[in-house]
Amino acid sequence: MTVLIDPPNWPGPRDLMWSHLVSDSSLEELHEFAVRLGVSRRAFDRDHYDVPETVHARAVALGAEAVSSRELLQRLIAAGLRRRKRR
Template identity: 85%
Template sequence: MTVLIDPPQWPGPRGLMWSHLVSDTSLDELHVFAARLSVPVRAFDRDHYDVPETVHAFAVSLGAQAVTSRELLQRLVAAGLRRRKVHAVRAGE
């Protein structure tokens, strides 16, 4: 089981900085870990959870590996779990 978390460096709601929480093994593993953190399902976005800075240390204490944002993305892509946004094609384009 490898769950990864990047530094809380993304500005978000409530004036907090936010991290991304991913798994480089499976989305099922990610969902189980997020539930252990009490992260709501609504925080899931395609292939990651957005978690506030207040959760970062707890995630690491439960076994999440703290990595750079670059490493997190590289490992997510290498695992084949990266899900990009699908942009709708407008008529006439």
């Protein structure tokens, strides 16, 4: 069971760069980690949390594994937790 975070490479609100926070085992684990990290449930989007660059180091300090965006997506898909947007 691992929570993963990719580099803050995605431009977003407040002129910050953003990361994705996911679990490779369960959404329950992800939500519990987000609570410990102090991230609002409003930041959850289908299968991940969007977190600003200001949170990245703290997430890693709390135990999130820093991985590339590609690896994060691959592990999310392999875990069966990927949820695509509906068209």
